[in-house]
Amino acid sequence: MANTEQLIMQRLGETGIRYSAGRKALIRALSKADGPRSAAELYEDLGRTIPLSSLYRSLAILDKTEVLSPHHGVKGVTRYELAEWLTGHHHHLVCISCGTVDDITPPPDLEADLESVVKSLTSSGRFFPRGHALEIEGICSECA
Amino acid sequence: MANTEQLIMQRLGETGIRYSAGRKALIRALSKADGPRSAAELYEDLGRTIPLSSLYRSLAILDKTEVLSPHHGVKGVTRYELAEWLTGHHHHLVCISCGTVDDITPPPDLEADLESVVKSLTSSGRFFPRGHALEIEGICSECA
DNA sequence: TTCCTTGCAAACGATTTGCATTGGA
DNA sequence: TCCAATGCAAATCGTTTGCAAGGAA
Numbered sequence: 455m456a457n458t459e460q461l462i463m464q465r466l467g468e469t470g471i472r473y474s475a476g477r478k479a480l481i482r483a484l485s486k487a488d489g490p491r492s493a494a495e496l497y498e499d500l501g502r503t504i505p506l507s508s509l510y511r512s513l514a515i516l517d518k519t520e521v522l523s524p525h526h527g528v529k530g531v532t533r534y535e536l537a538e539w540l541t542g543h544h545h546h547l548v549c550i551s552c553g554t555v556d557d558i559t560p561p562p563d564l565e566a567d568l569e570s571v572v573k574s575l576t577s578s579g580r581f582f583p584r585g586h587a588l589e590i591e592g593i594c595s596e597c598a
Numbered sequence: 599m600a601n602t603e604q605l606i607m608q609r610l611g612e613t614g615i616r617y618s619a620g621r622k623a624l625i626r627a628l629s630k631a632d633g634p635r636s637a638a639e640l641y642e643d644l645g646r647t648i649p650l651s652s653l654y655r656s657l658a659i660l661d662k663t664e665v666l667s668p669h670h671g672v673k674g675v676t677r678y679e680l681a682e683w684l685t686g687h688h689h690h691l692v693c694i695s696c697g698t699v700d701d702i703t704p705p706p707d708l709e710a711d712l713e714s715v716v717k718s719l720t721s722s723g724r725f726f727p728r729g730h731a732l733e734i735e736g737i738c739s740e741c742a
Numbered sequence: 743t744t745c746c747t748t749g750c751a752a753a754c755g756a757t758t759t760g761c762a763t764t765g766g767a
Numbered sequence: 768t769c770c771a772a773t774g775c776a777a778a779t780c781g782t783t784t785g786c787a788a789g790g791a792a
Binding site: 743744745746747748749750751752753754755756757758759760761762763764765766767 | 768769770771772773774775776777778779780781782783784785786787788789790791792
Binding site for chain 1: 674715724727732737
C-alpha cells in the first residue's frame with residue numbers, strides 16, 4: 455500500500471509532526487510485520503540503526519496521533535501496529551509462551567456477530583466503547 | 599463463595615503450597631474486586647500490610663498453579679483475577695484512559711457465537727488455542 | 743527438622759526523560 | 768531562523784530475585 459504512507463503523511467502534516475527518515479523506516483518495518491511489534495523488536499528489525507529512545511519517542515507520538523495503536527501483551531511489553539483505519543479491522547492470535555502476536559482477519563459474517571455481542575454487552579450506558587479486540591490465546595507453532 | 603476457598607485450598611494442597619494468611623487476604627481482596635487487580639492496587643486494597651515483593655511472589659505462585667489468571671492491560675501493568683474455573687467465563691471492559699478493567703458476563707447464546715468465531719479462526723492447525731478474551735475498549739464512567 | 747513463606751534491599755528490564763545537538767521547512 | 772527530531776545517559780517504574788529470618792507441618 456503506497457497509499458498508506460500518503461495517509462500517514464497527511465495525518466502528520468495536520469499537526470506539525472514530521473515524517474522523518476527514521477519514522478518512515480519504522481512505519482515500513484511495521485507494514486512488513488505480520489503482527490504488532492515491540493520497540494525492542496523494531497530495534498532489531500531496523501538493524502539497530504535507530505536508538506531505542508528514538509524508537510520509543512516516535513512510537514509514543516505515532517500512537518498519540520492514532521497512526522499506530524498499542525497492544526499490551528504478555529510479559530509487560532507494549533507492541534504497536536498500524537491503526538485499523540490504515541490496515542482494516544482484524545484480531546490477534548497471542549502466544550502465551552513467547553508473546554508473539556499474529557494478525558487474523560475474521561470472515562465478515564462472524565465479525566457481524568462480534569459487533570452484536572459488543573453492542574448487547576455495552577447497553578448499560580455506563581461505558582463508552584471505542585473498539586473491541588478478540589484475543590485468541592494459545593501456543594504458536596514455534597513454541598508447541 | 600465460601601466454596602471458592604475450599605477449591606483453592608485443595609488445589610494448593612496438591613502441590614505443597616501453603617494457603618497462608620497473606621494469601622488468604624489476597625484471594626479475598628480479589629474475590630471482592632469487580633475486575634482484575636494489579637499488585638499495586640492489591641497493596642492498597644490490603645492497607646499496605648503486605649509488602650509488594652510478597653504480593654508479587656504470591657501472585658506468581660497462584661498464577662502458576664492456575665488459581666489466578668493474568669490480564670495484561672494498559673500501561674504495561676499486569677492485573678490478576680481468579681481463574682475462570684473458579685469464577686466462570688467472562689469478558690472485560692477496559693478503560694483506555696485509566697486502565698481499569700471491569701468484568702462482564704455475556705449471554706450464553708452470544709458466547710456460543712464467540713466460540714464458533716474462535717473455532718473458525720483457528721482451523722489452520724498452526725495455532726493451538728487455550729482460550730479467548732473479548733476486550734471491549736473504551737472510556738469508563740469515571741474518565742468520561 | 744524440613745520446607746515453604748516473608749521482608750528488606752538490591753537487581754532487572756522496559757520505558758521515559760533531561761539536555762545538548764542536529765536537521766528540515 | 769525556529770521548532771521538531773535525535774542521541775546519549777541518567778532516571779523511573781513495574782517486577783524479580785538474593786539472602787537471612789520466621790512459621791507451619
